[in-house]
Amino acid sequence: MSVKKICVHQIEDPVLKTLTDYKIVATSKSRDELRNIIGAEHVAALIIDLDAQDAFDIVVEALEIRHSLAVIGVTGTNDVNRIIRAQRAGCRQLTCKPLDENDLRSALNRALSESDDRPSLGKTIAVMGTQGGAGATTVACYLAMSIAEFSPSLAFLDLDLEFGTVAKAWDLNPRYTIADLREAGEIDRHVLEEMMLDLPSGISVLPRPEEIEAAHNVDEALVRSILHTANSIFPYVVIDLPRKLDAVTGAAIEACHKLLIVTQLNVTGILNAGRLNDGLLRFGVPQEKIEFVVNRFNKGTSMLDAKALETKVHKKTIGVIPNHYKSLSVASDMGQPVNEENPVRKTISEIANTLCGRQPTQAATGWMAKLGFGASKD
Ligand SMILES: Nc1ncnc2c1ncn2[C@@H]1O[C@H](COP(=O)(O)OP(=O)(O)OP(=O)(O)O)[C@@H](O)[C@H]1O
Numbered sequence: 001m002s003v004k005k006i007c008v009h010q011i012e013d014p015v016l017k018t019l020t021d022y023k024i025v026a027t028s029k030s031r032d033e034l035r036n037i038i039g040a041e042h043v044a045a046l047i048i049d050l051d052a053q054d055a056f057d058i059v060v061e062a063l064e065i066r067h068s069l070a071v072i073g074v075t076g077t078n079d080v081n082r083i084i085r086a087q088r089a090g091c092r093q094l095t096c097k098p099l100d101e102n103d104l105r106s107a108l109n110r111a112l113s114e115s116d117d118r119p120s121l122g123k124t125i126a127v128m129g130t131q132g133g134a135g136a137t138t139v140a141c142y143l144a145m146s147i148a149e150f151s152p153s154l155a156f157l158d159l160d161l162e163f164g165t166v167a168k169a170w171d172l173n174p175r176y177t178i179a180d181l182r183e184a185g186e187i188d189r190h191v192l193e194e195m196m197l198d199l200p201s202g203i204s205v206l207p208r209p210e211e212i213e214a215a216h217n218v219d220e221a222l223v224r225s226i227l228h229t230a231n232s233i234f235p236y237v238v239i240d241l242p243r244k245l246d247a248v249t250g251a252a253i254e255a256c257h258k259l260l261i262v263t264q265l266n267v268t269g270i271l272n273a274g275r276l277n278d279g280l281l282r283f284g285v286p287q288e289k290i291e292f293v294v295n296r297f298n299k300g301t302s303m304l305d306a307k308a309l310e311t312k313v314h315k316k317t318i319g320v321i322p323n324h325y326k327s328l329s330v331a332s333d334m335g336q337p338v339n340e341e342n343p344v345r346k347t348i349s350e351i352a353n354t355l356c357g358r359q360p361t362q363a364a365t366g367w368m369a370k371l372g373f374g375a376s377k378d
């Protein structure tokens with residue numbers, strides 16, 4: 001499972017057969033072929049002939065598709081300008097023609113270990129509810145979808161290990177869950193990418209364990225390691241948290257950049273929001289990490305408004321999501337999202353912009369197709 005996959009472009013050389021620690025999944029001859037392989041397979045490294053036509057553009061494009069790719073360029077030239085161009089295009093290592101077995105292996109090993117040491121590039125947003133059914137999972141799901149409209153990739157982790165519903169919400173049949181990562185040993189980017197379920201939208205999902213008892217095998221060290229690696233691969237990581245403060249959620253809260261607390265405007269919701277906020281502050285969570293959002297707001301009939309919550313938590317809410325029970329429950333039963341005109345979706349999209357520091361934009365057209373979901377429910 002942890003054998004790293006590599007792809008070779010425009011090179012046929014018997015030396016490649018000596019790379020027995022790796023699996024060569026394809027030898028591509030054209031740009032289109034390479035694009036398809038990198039898009040479909042979790043390829044860890046690309047070995048490319050830099051003297052072939054369009055080689056530098058191909059390297060740039062390959063990295064746009066899979067930015068964790070370790071690229072090793074092979075060249076017969078010692079022209080310094082070409083070497084600089086190769087590095088600027090994104091080649092991590094270079095090796096000369098004719099290929100030498102030891103030199104190629106050491107370039108590959110180096111390029112791949114460099115990829116595991118890359119610094120964090122991700123922004124992590126964790127979502128927690130203040131009472132059962134507050135709508136945390138709903139908010140986390142639509143938040144992930146909204147971010148995926150402007151981010152090329154995103155990791156979505158279901159850390160509600162016992163009762164998580166992310167896979168059900170999107171009608172997914174995952175091959176692996178977070179519990180399988182425990183068996184995988186070291187969580188490097190290749191293992192993590194292999195275990196996540198990739199959706200056409202660019203969202204990669206890591207679901208909760210299949211069996212409830214397996215939840216107890218996931219500990220905070222594993223969660224820390226997953227989040228560290230996810231952060232180095234994905235520009236955004238969204239986490240759906242359970243409503244409890246234990247070592248696992250603690251590790252996630254510590255690692256996240258924003259903790260979005262979802263509450264309803266009823267007495268229990270407001271009291272729990274205050275209680276949770278006070279506890280988090282005592283644990284040392286910085287105030288600026290915590291944000292509050294009101295969900296299922298009934299304008300006109302609610303006895304309380306957002307000010308009641310804001311007084312309790314000494315902070316302004318970053319959004320008030322309306323109650324839209326019928327559309328949400330049909331969508332949730334069908335495992336399909338509501339459409340982009342739905343007020344719940346629209347409000348969560350605005351919250352996503354705020355959390356990610358973006359200006360509000362027009363809804364992207366064709367997002368349903370981009371997300372790869374079927375017909376929407378309104
Ligand atoms: N804004 C909304 N309007 C109407 N219904 C909503 C809204 N948000 C969520 N719901 C519905 O509320 C129910 C609970 O939502 P969800 O599962 O997201 O809550 P949760 O906080 O994650 O619950 P749990 O405590 O079980 O984790 C679901 O049926 C969902 O469709």
Ligand SMILES: [Mg+2]
Pocket residue numbers: 136137138160164165
């Ligand atoms: Mg939930």
